[in-house]
Amino acid sequence: MLKVDQLSYSFPQKDLYDKISFTLEDDQHCAFIGTSGSGKSTLIDIIRDPEEYMYDGKLELLPNCRIGYVSQFSQLDRTKDTTVFEYIAEVFIALQDKIATLCTEMETATELETLLEEYQHALDAFDAIDGHDFESNIHKKLNLANLMKHKDLKVSELSGGEFKLIQVIKEMLNSPNLMIMDEPDVFLDFENLNALKELINAHKGILLVITHNRYLLNHCFNKIIHLENKELQEFDGRYIDYNFSLLQKKIELQELAIADNEEIERNEILIEKLRKIATYDSEAARGKSLKARIKIQERLEARRIKEPFVAIKQPSIRLKADHEVMDTFALKVCDYKVSFEDVLLENVNFEIGSTDKVALIGANGTGKTTLMRDIHKNNQESISTAEGVQTAYLSQLQEEILDESNTILQEFFDAGFNTYGEVRAHIRGYGFEEEVMDQKISSLSGGEKNILQLAKVAAQGANFLLLDEPTSHLDTYAQLALEKALINYKGAILMISHDYYTIANCMDYVLIIENKTIRKMSMRKFRKMVYERHFDKDYLEIEQKKKAVETQIALALEATDFELAKGLSEELEALIKLL
Template sequence: MIQVEKLSFGFPAKDLYKEISFSLEKGQHCAFIGSNGTGKSTLVDLIIHPDQYLYDGKVTKDASCRIGYASQFAVRDKEQECTVFEYLSERFVKNQQAIAAVCEEMAVAEDVAPLFEKYQALLDAFEAMDGDHYANNIRKQLYLAGMRELEEAKLSQLSGGEYKLLQIMREMLLSQNLLVLDEPDVFLDFNNLNRLRQLINGYKGTLLVITHNRYLLNHCFDKLLHLENGDLQEYDGNYSEYRCSQIKEKLKLKVQSLEEQEEIERTEKMVDILRARASALANPVIGSAVNAKQTQLDRLRARQIKAPFIELREPKIEFQAVDTEAERTVLSIADYNVSFDDSLLSNINFELRAGEKVAIVGANGTGKTTLIRDILNNNHPSIHINEATSYACLSQLKDENMDETKTVYEVMENLGFTTKERIQAYLGEYCLTGDTLKQKVGQLSGGEKNLLQIAMIANTNAELLILDEPTSHLDLYAQMALEKALINYKGAILMVSHDFYLVANCADYVLLVEDNTIRRLRTRTFRKMVYDKYFDVKYLEIDKKKQELEADITLAFKKNELNNVDKLCSQLEALSAM
């Protein structure tokens, strides 16, 4: 379907790809992963619109390749008052109307040849997307996604997550034989995430999906493309197998690197000894030996292991230490009521105490973000933030915390950073490096924007963090780094999240939004509810063990306990095979 050979491309401020090559075969379901800001979305756009880019190398598409695309930034037109079925059938109906219009023109035209050519092109397009059976195909897709009951619902009645799934469904129904999805899972609740998994696994065509979602990576793909530091790695197999392969390769390279380092150190000592002798004796033979050894040393240094997929970029997130006064209430909500999008939240009551970590969880469209916005505005009569409590927030709304027209440097300068070197050093800890400082905030990827907000929050001494979907758009390594930082943070946290791992690992308890109100659950009860309703308990338990093993492996690598790494890696491999 797609063949990319020795592709190189970049912007004036940043090189993205250095002679990367890969192929995408018919019928493959391929996940595209990599750190934030490595250029995944740009590469996808280059493949779809190669004529709009100046690049070196070759991008070849099969002559039959028809590409569909669903963006990560789906915006619903709330004035669009059609039903779900009408929305999904729109392009089929327009094609039928165009065919009918051409037939009417042909009936009265003197020269029907050009009209017949147009008629045939429209007919071919209609047949290519199985237009004769579109109504049945729409109902099958809705049934597959568990959304059959929404067929006659108005678009305005849908949640954002449901609308996002409809966009993907619409592209699938057009029978494009290569479908590209850019972070389709962002902001989806547990139910809609399961629906997305069913849609992906039921799709018969070729898929290229940019995602950082661990659940989808483990359940939906048979091929991986991994982009890091301008290089690309291609792997046939699932994500668990790839992670095991990565760790085993890292172990092999680590052993090789240690051996190389020992040889370099021995050669350095020999060069120093020979150079001292040559200086003392002024002997040309010894001088030649010095040159020979120095050349050997240069070669050893030059060939030292450089592995962009082994030493992955994990940000070092650390929130400042704060004093947590026991039993102090930092946030209280009493008799909160609000209406939004024809829905209602009523009789909301809860208190958040110093040091407590709480997650607000609920289906898409139940009012979680509305509640968070009212808390941040802090001018609602039912909401009270303790006046002595300093707080910071992470928002998903554009321009909420950052002016997108300013450069990253200007944003950090406004926070009180006095020198460019200080800003570079600080943001370097968050993997925002190179020419990122010169970029406008609006030019950053979604993950880079979130990392920048996290970096800004970490520079405060906030005693309360209010976080709206903090892991959205973050790569896998940043997600895990944020989890660790939130676990270690001593202040209070109120977060809205659909990330099961974040909630299960970080929250002391959960506030579940359902039936227009909120009820409090212990984290253990929440986990059981998720197991029973959405995910396979065996999968989640195994995945948690794999995360713990990977953390142990990382620690063993840091201590150079390579025998222990080997044992742990065998355990991880056995778990991944289950």
């Protein structure tokens, strides 16, 4: 269906791919992974419209291949007056109307040849997307996604997460030969994430999905393509097995690297001795020995070059509060209410301590972001912060915090940095090297923009962080770096998130929106609720144990205790079999 062969492509600022190759065939559900900014979305754009790009190599698609596409940045049109059913059925209804119109025209036309040809084209297009059963197929998909109750709602009344699922359903029902989705999971609540999992697993056909979501990666795919450091590799199998094979390779390579380093040091001593001898003894054999040793050294140095898929640089995210809050609380909310056309939230009362780490959760569209924005503005009587509280805000709408017309350098000058050196020193740890400092923010990937937001938040030294979906668009390495930074942070945090792992690993308790108000929930009860309503308890608990063992392996590798790392990898393999 799709074959990419020896493809290379560059931006003016950087090379993206160096002779990458892969194939996608019938019924493969492929996860497309890689660090933020590695070029995943660009490669999808090239596949969708190859004529627009100047690349080297070959890209082959079957003739007349229909491509379905769901963008990571799709926005809900609040003015749209169609119902959910009409929106999904748009193509079917248009073809149905065209066929009916042509039939009517043929009843009175004297020249039928052109009309018959148009009629046959429309009929073929209708058959190709299983048009005769479209109503039944729409109902099946809506039931699968638990959205049948929204069938007659206006599209404008949907939450962002619900609309994303409706887009997925619409594209799938148009029967594409190749279905491409770019981070379809971003901002989905637990229920909608499960619905997306069901839709992906029920889809008959080829899927290519960019995602960093650990739950989807572990449950939905039978092929992995991994783009990293301009190179790409394929893996036929589950993500969890691919990840394990990378970890085993990392243990092996690091053990080899230690041995190589020792050999390089010994060889360097020999080379120095031979050089000294060669200065006073010009015998040919001495010179040959020196040249031979230098070649051995070059081979050892070349072998020491790190593998592009296991030596992935994790950003260094550091969140620090410049001063502590003297009061025991950071925030008090008393009798808060917000409404638009209808009441969204009312009778909201809660308090957050000066070092509390709190997750704000609730279904899509229940008012989480509205509340967080109001807390950040702090201009309502129902919201008060303690003396000395300084907030820093990360928005799920990145353009709220980042001026996309700015370069990276100008953005940090605007944020209060004084010199080029200060900016360079601060953002380098976040993965932004010197050569991209003059790059426009608009050209960055979604993940890079979120990391840039985190760099701005960190620079403020605030003692109360307001984080709206901070893990969105982040690759798994950046997610783990963020979790570490959240755990080590000494101030207060209020975080909106639908990422179970980040909540479970980093937060003290949960504030949950239900029935238009908010109640406090312990982490124990939160886990129990998630197990009962959304995810399998055994899976999540094994996944947590798996992460703990992976952390132990990382520590063993840091201590160069390879025997321990190998023993732990066997323990990890046993856990993976349970998953």
